[in-house]
Amino acid sequence: MSYSSKPKCLTYPDATRAFADENVRDDINDACARLGQAMSKMMERFDSVAKQMHTLDLQRLAAPLKPRWDALSKEFRELLWQYRNNAGVISGRLKMFCTSVLPIAARNLNGRSRQTYEETVKVLQAFMSISAEHAALTRTLLDRALAFLQQMVAFHAELAKLVSRQSTTGQREIYELAVKLSDLEAQVGQICILNLEVPRPDVTHVTYSTFKIVSSSGRRPGRSKIPQQRMTVLIGLAPNGGLYIPEHIPKLPENWLTEWKDYSFVDLSVAVLSLYISPEEISKEELRSLVQKSYSTFRHPDVTPLHKLDDKTFVLELFHGPTFAFKDVALQLLGNLFEFFLLRRNAKKGPEETPETLTVVGATSGDTGSAAIYGLRGKENVSIFILHPKGRVSPIQEAQMTTVTDSNVHNIAVRSTFDDCQDIVKALFADKEFNAKHHLGAVNSINWARILAQTVYYFLSFFHIRSQLPAGTSADDIEIQYVVPTGNFGDILAAYYARKMGLPVGKLVVATNANDILARFWKHGKYEKVDSESKADVIVSVDASGVKETLSPAMDILVSSNFERLLWYLAYEHASGNTDEEKRQEACATLDGWMNKVKTNGRVEIPVQALETARKDFIAARVSDEETLATIKAFFDGQPSYVADPHTAVGLATARRLQPENADNVRQIVLSTAHPAKFSEAVSRALEGSPKFDFDRDVFPPELRGLLEKERRVIDVERPDINLVKAVIESFAKQ
Numbered sequence: 001m002s003y004s005s006k007p008k009c010l011t012y013p014d015a016t017r018a019f020a021d022e023n024v025r026d027d028i029n030d031a032c033a034r035l036g037q038a039m040s041k042m043m044e045r046f047d048s049v050a051k052q053m054h055t056l057d058l059q060r061l062a063a064p065l066k067p068r069w070d071a072l073s074k075e076f077r078e079l080l081w082q083y084r085n086n087a088g089v090i091s092g093r094l095k096m097f098c099t100s101v102l103p104i105a106a107r108n109l110n111g112r113s114r115q116t117y118e119e120t121v122k123v124l125q126a127f128m129s130i131s132a133e134h135a136a137l138t139r140t141l142l143d144r145a146l147a148f149l150q151q152m153v154a155f156h157a158e159l160a161k162l163v164s165r166q167s168t169t170g171q172r173e174i175y176e177l178a179v180k181l182s183d184l185e186a187q188v189g190q191i192c193i194l195n196l197e198v199p200r201p202d203v204t205h206v207t208y209s210t211f212k213i214v215s216s217s218g219r220r221p222g223r224s225k226i227p228q229q230r231m232t233v234l235i236g237l238a239p240n241g242g243l244y245i246p247e248h249i250p251k252l253p254e255n256w257l258t259e260w261k262d263y264s265f266v267d268l269s270v271a272v273l274s275l276y277i278s279p280e281e282i283s284k285e286e287l288r289s290l291v292q293k294s295y296s297t298f299r300h301p302d303v304t305p306l307h308k309l310d311d312k313t314f315v316l317e318l319f320h321g322p323t324f325a326f327k328d329v330a331l332q333l334l335g336n337l338f339e340f341f342l343l344r345r346n347a348k349k350g351p352e353e354t355p356e357t358l359t360v361v362g363a364t365s366g367d368t369g370s371a372a373i374y375g376l377r378g379k380e381n382v383s384i385f386i387l388h389p390k391g392r393v394s395p396i397q398e399a400q401m402t403t404v405t406d407s408n409v410h411n412i413a414v415r416s417t418f419d420d421c422q423d424i425v426k427a428l429f430a431d432k433e434f435n436a437k438h439h440l441g442a443v444n445s446i447n448w449a450r451i452l453a454q455t456v457y458y459f460l461s462f463f464h465i466r467s468q469l470p471a472g473t474s475a476d477d478i479e480i481q482y483v484v485p486t487g488n489f490g491d492i493l494a495a496y497y498a499r500k501m502g503l504p505v506g507k508l509v510v511a512t513n514a515n516d517i518l519a520r521f522w523k524h525g526k527y528e529k530v531d532s533e534s535k536a537d538v539i540v541s542v543d544a545s546g547v548k549e550t551l552s553p554a555m556d557i558l559v560s561s562n563f564e565r566l567l568w569y570l571a572y573e574h575a576s577g578n579t580d581e582e583k584r585q586e587a588c589a590t591l592d593g594w595m596n597k598v599k600t601n602g603r604v605e606i607p608v609q610a611l612e613t614a615r616k617d618f619i620a621a622r623v624s625d626e627e628t629l630a631t632i633k634a635f636f637d638g639q640p641s642y643v644a645d646p647h648t649a650v651g652l653a654t655a656r657r658l659q660p661e662n663a664d665n666v667r668q669i670v671l672s673t674a675h676p677a678k679f680s681e682a683v684s685r686a687l688e689g690s691p692k693f694d695f696d697r698d699v700f701p702p703e704l705r706g707l708l709e710k711e712r713r714v715i716d717v718e719r720p721d722i723n724l725v726k727a728v729i730e731s732f733a734k735q
Contacts, residue, residue: 022719052061052219053082054188068155075148087619192418241430242588244448245565250275252502261463265303266291269456275501277450282340288536291339297322304457306464306669309635309642313655314468316461317672320644323400324675324701325373326491328727329457330450331443335375338441342381359438359733360384361428363421366393366488366554367674369411370400372443377406383733384443385410387725390716394706396678402712410732411714412725417547419558420720427722438733445490446561454494455501458482461669483509483655483663483670487555489562491671496566496617497702506666510620510653513555513628514548518563522620525581525611527567531557551625552646552681554674559598567591570610621654628653632686636693643699646682648672677704 044650300320320326369386390413466475484492597604631649
């Protein structure tokens with residue numbers, strides 16, 4: 001493995017002053033104690049796993065794995081013995097260094113002769129040379145431990161496959177073993193961190209000291225340990241391949257309903273984000289400054305205004321940002337957070353040290369790309385690479401991305417689908433060597449920080465609709481129903497988190513187009529890429545991957561990447577563990593089994609009880625292109641006249657379909673995710689022949705005029721090949 005560049009040398013007087021500090025000595029003693037405790041605990045865990053493995057009939061359940069387990073056991077015991085022996089030596093020498101050698105050196109350095117000074121330096125040099133040998137051994141052991149961990153992960157993956165193939169009895173035995181093995185992997189990973197902190201200059205790992213994140217995956221340690229001074233929430237995939245989720249969802253303060261009711265969008269952002277972000281990591285003043293800077297680019301004072309269509313239907317307009325799409329809400333903030341932490345880390349470097357860089361990589365079906373580019377264009381020491389499916393985004397969307405010619409912006413047009421582009425991005429993040437070399441940062445909706453930022457407009461619209469109710473209507477008597485046009489499941493997942501935090505709203509409505517994997521899930525409990533019983537729409541075409549091209553292209557996806565997060569909660573809800581940790585581990589293992597089935601078989605059917613839990617929180621519906629066009633026309637012809645983009649029309653059509661079934665006190669808020677000007681072909685097609693419609697007058701904003709004629713810069717990749725994309729990044733990324 002590779003390490004960061006050698007740190008700047010510390011002078012002996014500096015070392016004396018630093019290590020003589022009482023707090024430093026205490027920290028070293030504590031670290032040594034924790035190291036010993038962790039190793040003892042890990043040995044106990046390993047013995048427990050080994051005993052259970054010994055009791056299993058491996059010839060019946062896992063015969064091919066028996067030799068590998070024996071080899072792992074032997075390697076582990078040898079490794080642990082060397083760790084323990086080396087740690088004891090290092091611990092003793094560190095304590096001796098702090099309590100004996102350095103105090104003598106300090107006295108000699110304060111007023112003694114030059115000769116005494118030189119003799120003291122020689123003693124220190126000799127001492128530290130010997131210590132360096134032990135440190136080198138420690139680093140060698142660290143490499144060996146990491147290699148062992150990789151072998152263990154591979155073994156665990158093979159073991160996990162048996163869970164779905166064995167009989168009920170064998171399945172339970174193996175499952176219990178898999179849970180213990182996952183815990184052991186976490187212990188090995190922890191011992192690596194405790195024994196030697198390897199510098200990791202990835203600025204996207206920043207911590208919230210009061211807020212833990214766990215990974216949704218069980219392929220490797222289920223819990224993702226948060227390193228100090230790094231913010232894990234700013235990266236996309238966890239090291240084990242899962243998505244980050246909060247270990248707990250904070251509850252709203254008791255007085256939030258009265259305290260927050262008159263808050264602006266900025267005020268609400270600070271209030272909501274502060275529930276997750278420790279002031280030690282980002283102070284309230286810094287957070288407010290970041291939020292104000294992020295939303296100063298929006299054209300409306302409310303940032304995300306609520307537009308009333310009738311007494312029961314409202315539209316939450318999320319398209320008033322610089323790229324006219326809802327993605328701006330999260331990505332303007334995310335871009336400034338990236339810059340904030342990068343500047344903070346580089347400010348600590350000396351004038352001769354190389355500044356750290358960040359390479360942001362994302363895939364887009366249209367709006368994410370331009371929003372990410374506008375959020376990061378011109379940022380110092382940041383490169384951004386956005387993959388989009390060639391010919392599968394609207395002309396305005398393509399122009400918004402490719403006409404940004406800042407030197408740090410790179411557009412990659414891949415002749416493929418959005419799902420292919422997204423798979424490439426996930427593979428890049430899973431490539432540890434490539435990730436470490438380029439310090440990758442994520443902007444797709446798999447990024448937890450994006451989900452968090454999007455929760456804010458649910459709170460704002462909640463307060464705004466209560467303030468717009470007719471006289472005599474009690475705000476406490478209404479039920480709010482959010483209808484969300486859904487593709488990758490990120491926007492509606494933010495509503496789910498807001499609801500879990502305590503926002504009192506009704507069921508959340510998932511509105512999909514002909515790519516209806518989510519609608520079919522809520523109907524049948526099957527999460528499957530292709531519905532064998534479906535009848536293709538007349539006006540959509542299906543490519544080889546199964547993705548249907550529709551008039552709402554931002555939702556043209558085969559698999560919703562954020563849906564994995566909801567599935568984790570469904571698995572957790574029905575886990576049988578006795579403790580939260582056991583339930584988390586079981587949820588991770590269950591989710592892994594589900595997602596592996598989707599990957600290998602293209603489908604998975606979840607248990608009935610999990611589906612019923614999902615139905616308590618969500619409703620889902622599918623809208624065809626014909627309905628989309630008819631809805632655009634109906635709302636344009638209505639009073640008041642309203643021009644909706646095709647994605648918003650999917651939401652409006654779903655809302656209208658549900659209204660007859662809703663109780664009289666239900667008020668619907670439909671999320672408008674994009675400005676209609678971004679989808680001129682669909683809007684014009686829906687309204688052609690309408691005598692009162694003029695696209696330039698009624699739809700096209702002045703900011704977008706002339707955009708299609710501007711100079712463009714784009715890199716074409718002829719097939720969905722990760723190596724071709726890597727070559728582009730290698731050529732253009734800041735080093």
